[in-house]
Amino acid sequence: MGGVAREGRPDSVGRAGDARRRRHVVVLIAFDGVQLLDVSGPAEVLTTANSYGARYDLHVVSPAGHDVRTSSGVRVGVDGSPAELPRRVDTLIVPGRRDWRRAVADTDLVHLTAALATRAPRVTSVCAGAFVLAEAGLLDGRRAATHWELARELAAAYPQVRVAADPLFVRDGPVVTSAGVTAGIDLALALVEDDHGAHLARDVARQLVVFMARPGGQSQFSKRLAPEPSEGTAVRRVMDTVTADPADDHSLDSLARQAGVSARHLGRLFRAETGMTPGQYVESVRLEAARALLEAGPGTVEEVARRAGFGSSESLRRVFQQHLGVAPTAYRARFRTAGDELRTEVPPNRVRRRDRGVGE
Numbered sequence: 001m002g003g004v005a006r007e008g009r010p011d012s013v014g015r016a017g018d019a020r021r022r023r024h025v026v027v028l029i030a031f032d033g034v035q036l037l038d039v040s041g042p043a044e045v046l047t048t049a050n051s052y053g054a055r056y057d058l059h060v061v062s063p064a065g066h067d068v069r070t071s072s073g074v075r076v077g078v079d080g081s082p083a084e085l086p087r088r089v090d091t092l093i094v095p096g097r098r099d100w101r102r103a104v105a106d107t108d109l110v111h112l113t114a115a116l117a118t119r120a121p122r123v124t125s126v127c128a129g130a131f132v133l134a135e136a137g138l139l140d141g142r143r144a145a146t147h148w149e150l151a152r153e154l155a156a157a158y159p160q161v162r163v164a165a166d167p168l169f170v171r172d173g174p175v176v177t178s179a180g181v182t183a184g185i186d187l188a189l190a191l192v193e194d195d196h197g198a199h200l201a202r203d204v205a206r207q208l209v210v211f212m213a214r215p216g217g218q219s220q221f222s223k224r225l226a227p228e229p230s231e232g233t234a235v236r237r238v239m240d241t242v243t244a245d246p247a248d249d250h251s252l253d254s255l256a257r258q259a260g261v262s263a264r265h266l267g268r269l270f271r272a273e274t275g276m277t278p279g280q281y282v283e284s285v286r287l288e289a290a291r292a293l294l295e296a297g298p299g300t301v302e303e304v305a306r307r308a309g310f311g312s313s314e315s316l317r318r319v320f321q322q323h324l325g326v327a328p329t330a331y332r333a334r335f336r337t338a339g340d341e342l343r344t345e346v347p348p349n350r351v352r353r354r355d356r357g358v359g360e
Contacts, residue, residue, distance in 0.1 A: 023057040024195060025086050027116055028093040030062050030078055031109050033102060036070040038095030038126040038184050045188035045204060052203045054196050059085055063108035071097060082112055091191065092120040095184070096128025100150065103128065104135040114138070124176040124191070126184035133177065134158040142172040147180030185210055234259040234266065235273045242282055246289040247309035250282045286310055287319055294332040301328050 026046060030039055039060070046056040062068050065081025094113055097103050104110060114136040117123045125133045130146040131154060133139050139161045146154050151165035164170050169178035169187045178187035185208070193201035238255050241248075255278055256263040270278045290308035293299065299307070305316035305328075313328070320328050 023055045024090045025088055026056050026058045026091045026093065027085060027089050027120070028058065028060045028095070029109070029112060029116070030060050030068045030070075030076050030095070031097070031103070031106065032068045033097040033099065034068060034070050034076075034095050035097060035127060036072045036074050036076070037182065038129065039070070039076060041182060041184040042093055042095075042126065042188040044208065045185055045192060048204050048207055049192045049196065049200060051207075052200050054192065054200065057086075061085065063106070063112045082116070085116075087119070089116060089120040091122045091124065092116050094123075094125045094129040094132050096126060096131065096146075098128065100128040100131040100153070104131050110135050122174055122176070122191075124178070124187060126178050126187065127180045130154060130161075130177045131157070133175070134161050138175060139177070142175055143170050144172070144175075144177040145170040145179050145183075146177065149180070233269075233273070234261055235269050238266070238270075238278065239274075239281065242285050246282075246286045247307060250278075250309070252278055255282075282309075283319060287323060290316055290320075290328070291331070294328060304328065 028039060028043060043058060043060070046054070046058055050056055059079045060076070061080060061082050061084075062078045063082070065078065065083075067075055067077050069075050092113075110132060113132050117133075117136065117138055123133065123138060125144075125146075127147050128150055130139065130144050131150075134144070134154065134157070139158065141160060141162075143162045143164050144154070145151075145164050145167050148165060151163050154161060155163040167179065168183045169176060169190065176187060176191070178184055189201050189205055189210075192204055238259050241255070241258055242250050252263045252266070256266045259266055261269070267277055270276065270281065274281060276284070286309040290304050290310065293304045293307060301313045301316065305311065305313045308316070310316040310319065316328055320326060320331060324331060
């Protein structure tokens with residue numbers, strides 16, 4: 001499963017046979033305000049796997065044993081109360097809600113999570129479900145993933161957790177945490193592969209028309225924003241200059257002259273106020289400019305590279321691979337609008353020619 005941003009992949013071959021011989025009990029905790037896709041995505045993967053020979057016994061429960069209303073307003077039925085669960089639990093899945101503070105303030109939810117975790121050899125979370133695991137003390141000293149917008153909040157609220165902002169999911173021992181919303185599908189496919197091997201997981205991915213291994217990590221979906229220094233500082237003036245024209249000459253010496261300080265001093269100021277060097281900031285601004293151009297316009301990769309300040313499509317491709325894990329052409333295809341797709345649609349018996357330049 002190369003190409004996807006994930007960590008700690010074990011060899012699943014030895015366990016595949018054992019997993020097929022008995023039912024694998026999965027408990028998914030639902031609660032009011034939970035994100036619907038956090039629940040339905042993993043559930044759909046696991047139940048689809050059953051049609052290909054897996055034996056997942058899925059139980060959806062809520063702390064009080066009542067049906068729940070999700071963040072989208074759709075009601076989800078549960079299979080009963082936690083007291084009705086089988087004694088053996090093989091996998092625990094904890095989804096999240098956007099307002100994670102309300103989730104962690106739900107003591108019944110947190111206590112149920114902690115109790116079931118003692119019975120489950122594998123504990124997982126989807127999106128903001130990582131906050132519930134953290135509140136239950138299950139992520140102390142572990143690496144963990146969550147939605148890219150919530151990564152800083154998770155790190156600030158639970159400093160004992162080592163937050164990984166980019167991977168779609170992270171495995172640290174028996175605990176697996178995933179990124180935002182649809183990454184729960186990536187997580188569930190990885191669990192199926194662990195339990196039943198890549199062939200069955202691939203069948204499930206094909207049936208659901210999803211990536212078996214989604215290219216890249218969360219960075220391709222996030223906005224890479226640097227901290228904003230106060231107005232009037234040398235660093236802020238330099239940042240404004242760079243963002244005004246990313247393609248201009250922004251060498252360290254040029255920026256230092258504009259700021260009226262030495263190159264060495266500008267470097268020290270930048271690191272102190274933004275956590276990055278001037279060169280890293282210039283590259284991040286050019287990357288954002290290129291992303292916007294690829295999303296919005298039909299220009300070639302070479303034109304995008306020139307307008308964003310990279311000079312060549314090869315330089316653009318290198319930066320995209322380094323920071324986003326995908327090529328510029330793959331990024332453009334992934335973030336095209338529906339209108340773009342309709343305008344480029346061709347009859348199935350014709351082959352659309354594509355520019356396969358250096359940036360692809």
